[in-house]
Amino acid sequence: MNTSSVRPPTRDPAWLGRVFWSLAALVLLWPLLVATEFRPWVLLAPESLQVSGHFIGSFWPLAHGAEFLAMVARETWRTVAMATAGMTLALIIALPLTLMSTRVLSISALAGPMARGPFWLRQSVRWLLVVLRSIPELVWALVFVRVVGLGPTAGVLAIALTYGGMLGKVYGEILESGETDATQNLLRNGSGRLQAFFYGLLPASAAELTSYTVYRWECAIRSSVVLGFVGAGGLGQQMDNSMKMFNGGEVATMLLVFMALVALADRVSAGLRKALG
Amino acid sequence: MNIDLQGASARHPAARPGAAPALKGLTLRVTHGEQVAVIGPSGAGKTTLLQVIACAMPLRAGTLQLDGASPWQLPRSALQRLRGRLFLAPQVPPLPPRQRVVTAVLAGRLPAMGLWQSLRSLFYPVDIPAAFEALDRFDLADKLFERVDRLSGGERQRVGLARALLAPASLWLIDEPLSALDPARARQAIDTLLAGARERGATLVTTLHQVEVALEHFPRIVGLRDGALAFDLPAAQVTREHLARLYEQHEDELHGPAPLDVAPLPVPQPVVMHCR
């Protein structure tokens, strides 16, 4: 039964391609190492060890004056509030754009290539998303700060625009990378796009979408810290000062606050996933 | 719904360039209310045929007409309306994990539900009795509120089939409905499908590996091999030789006697055709 007349192939047809791509990757890596002056050993040079050791040593004791702590608490809230407000606006921007740009929900793409009209609509939404997110929030903020003066409005708007672009894109990718059989089956049986989204796509990726949103919120907190560097206020501005003045104790206290915020976001994310899973 | 497929050829977009097309020059007409079983060896193109009819895959050559209209020439909204009248149950039940059985079954009715109603149904299922009744006809009513990823293989398959009973479709395309079912459930499922399609006046095209079931229950049998029509006969006229030739292994010389001892076939019985 198994005495085959066909001789087994002796060579894997994919082999040459693999060798080629591995070599190509190595060749590409080299100029990167040169351009970034990648010299890890300078980290271990005695003088740099001494400098960084000295700075890290100054982390202890943590700054814990009542006034300082009150200031940190105030600025932390400001940072969180900026991030939350920015995220809310970003979601308002991102959700419709995502639904418009997801390929899985395209009816014309159910079979073969997408029709011309929807393709260009999708493509233009994608480009809009690219433009929104390719300008760093820091730059948006610098622009807004110049135009309308200082304050959190600039920061919130900067976060909303950049994050709207990012959320729109990544939501789309999450939706497209999951199992799409169920959605396609619904569309093929004639359901509408939104129906297919709620009955096929969302249950498959709800957990991931939520945890990504929470993660982005956490990123927004970090961004609003960075925005503090250009005058949007909040923890970032304090961090900037303390960093510039090499005030290790203050830096360490604020780093701990960051970690606590991230741990909180993580907890929320895990809880939500559990509720949805 | 009438199906009219003329000289249809199709390839999977991802197939490697050298591969033979999955369907080659297939001509098939199915009239309103007919019940057809498609049989053929693995890889013959049965699933591809269903996908082509379901407008899920465009043709390379040839034409497809559903109720006299060429779906690929329709404007998009009309095509989607047309799709609302089709029901395709894939070989592997397309159930998102974590969804509950009741929601998965009610999803069959989506084309007939407004957006608002379908959203509401996510919070509280709109028509529990209908879902219950559909499941009950597949002996699965007790799993109504179970999650689909906590079902056994056969249970999952039946959830996929129960959807058909809720779909507002006039053409049912069912891919291997019995693969994971035991004989009793299989018989019940096929009876339910046939009766359901008949009640609704829906055309039914089913692929099957169970030749005896096909011969016994379906008035018309289509044999597919290597993407081409092997035969298209009333069940009563399908002979052992037809079947032997249909399922013959590819390397003929290697398996001399094998094709002839295809699983013991029941003697085909002429079947009264109701809806022809």
Place this chain on the structure above:
Amino acid sequence: MNIDLQGASARHPAARPGAAPALKGLTLRVTHGEQVAVIGPSGAGKTTLLQVIACAMPLRAGTLQLDGASPWQLPRSALQRLRGRLFLAPQVPPLPPRQRVVTAVLAGRLPAMGLWQSLRSLFYPVDIPAAFEALDRFDLADKLFERVDRLSGGERQRVGLARALLAPASLWLIDEPLSALDPARARQAIDTLLAGARERGATLVTTLHQVEVALEHFPRIVGLRDGALAFDLPAAQVTREHLARLYEQHEDELHGPAPLDVAPLPVPQPVVMHCR
């Protein structure tokens, strides 16, 4: 490998609290080299039984011994070694999409490969001829370098089965090997599995929905219903009544006559048992 299951009960960890356990008080002994078919209605616990034997699921009550050892009492490395001698083919072929057929088949041999060799095999398959030969025995040699997500349902299933031929196992647990296969490929697959297990002296436990195939090819039939043993008999002694009772629908009063017209059963033939 000898299997000795005593009063075994098992529940799926995710099952809802009120649900009945998937296995209740099952006692089963299978000796070295035996070939057993497990049949039973959908949801009877066949898959669960295979999982329990494969040490993929701990027992709630009762004991499991494989070759005299209690797997769950073994230290982890010994359990891992024991598992290296098992092969479980799930109901849905466990093939990661985008993997190539050759890699998927060679994965069956992983327990016998060192880490380095298995890494290398990801770049260049280690033993193409062996994979080719295994596939050829399932009439699938031409798909050797195809990607598994570009196969038809039946082809995918056969890839999952071909793995067994490469596994260094002395116990094969195969869940519904024939569900997506046409009669000819099904016959070939079951012949190959039986012969393969016999050649290697491996014990073979298979769940099946094709009662005729089970009765014809397997010396011993185990009937499972609602997680408990319905019967455990040599194939020759399984009667129509046994089967009718096994597959009886749950709502007895509703389907009065149904259970009795279980698909036309072939007259069971006594089978020569080779390795008993």
Place this chain on the structure above:
Amino acid sequence: MNKPQAANQTYRLPPPLFSARCKACWFSAGLLVLVVASFWSLDLQWAQFLSLEAAQSMGRFLAEFVPPDTAPEFLKKVALGTWETLAMSALGTLLAALAGLALALPASRLHEGDAAHGRTPTRLLLNALRSIPELVWAALLLISAGLGPFAGTLALALHTTGVLGRLFAEAIENAPPGPGDALRAQGVGNGRVFLYATLPQVLPQLMSYTLYRWENNIRAAAVLGVVGAGGLGQLLAFHMGLFHMGKTATILAAMLLLVAFVDAASHGSRRLLTR
């Protein structure tokens, strides 16, 4: 057929999800309060933003961007900065993807019975790496690695390791368990189960996370320039601060192109991977 009699139809209603649902209510209410409190406490000055005056000064500001500076010497500088930014972000992301993958394995519960002893400590480490913004990492590293792109690369790599490690771990935990369980039942060890069953399933996802992080990192690399870690950002901060609007426009255009390029590369790779 076997149609059941109406009299025998009984079905349970869905189990009352009261407690669970109320948890959800509480959570939603909390979320709403947070959002409202945020908007309220920040006293955002939309009026100022939407005023005619603001639109005018915005218009004036944007008008200053034209014409962008295209002096060859400056373009050369921008090209160099662009390349440095690209290299920094690419290498940083690559290092982070490797380190992230290495940390994601101990940080995830690979299958249901996995005790995963290393999970909590590894996740703590990942969280610590991630909670410190790149900018702060860069400022810290500038001290020991010296000014220049190396510090920036390391900063990106450290922060991104935390991010990717967690994302990878979650992707791994969410992968369909079927293929892995089949191999595990055969006694194959965790590492090889990962290579043969989990990785092929999650690879596109890991790649797309990595690629999207790369896009993020290009923007981050621009920010890093502000504290002295090289790249386009340093040019941007310098010229924007000095009101060289034409030059700023050129730099912003370069940034846009860079992100669009990465976007296209990411899209292309994803298509290649999911083909």
Place this chain on the structure above:
Amino acid sequence: QQVFRVTAIPDESPTELARKAGPLMQYLEARLGMKVEYIPVTDYAASVEALVNKKVDMAWFGGFTFVQANARSGGKIIPLVQRAEDEKFKSVFITSDPAVKTLADLKGKDVSFGSQSSTSGHLMPRSFLMEAGLNPDKDFRRVAYSGAHDATIAAVASGKVQGGALNISVWEKFVADKKVDTTKVRVIYTTPPYFDYNWSVHADMPAATRQKLSDAFLALSPATPEGKQILDLQRASKFVPTKAENYKGIEAAARSGSLL
């Protein structure tokens, strides 16, 4: 106009600036008879834009920021007064590297300026370096912009960079307050004098208010306790009138360094 708004370039840390501004704002409030508000900024450019766009009424500018504001507003920024010290302001170059003795020794080292918009922290040091035959963009290994004078001191003291250039008055204050270890950090070069900081207003301000403002500044004297406190905080002996022509030199330096 109800509120009179004042800002200052952030050449030192914002907390320090706010501390310095407090008493002066109170004094101006009394003299002008209206509420005076101090608005902190963290970006030099933002303070320039603020005065040009009349978001504030008066700003404390460095020489270079004044030139920038004047250019951006089309010559509509008027310098009112400056400290006596600002007429001959100087910058210093400091180092913590024992091997560095002269400016030329900084070749191939990392050097930090203050903000790129700073006069005493960037523009003039750069201009004098060029005169000394050193091109910062080519001859130094890397150039960093710490953002503020005190941050430059911290960067040099920590060893992050080997050299730094900053405002002499901040340096002297750090030395006087013993906030810097002078055995480690030393001055290697002090620049010749030039005109620097001033208080500027927009030309659209009514002449009467302008007059009131400059009178208020000129009336400050170390003799009164209030005047002494303010002058000490501003590190000034007294305020003197100034005019736009004083800053021609800085403008020329900015143009030759192509910073404007």
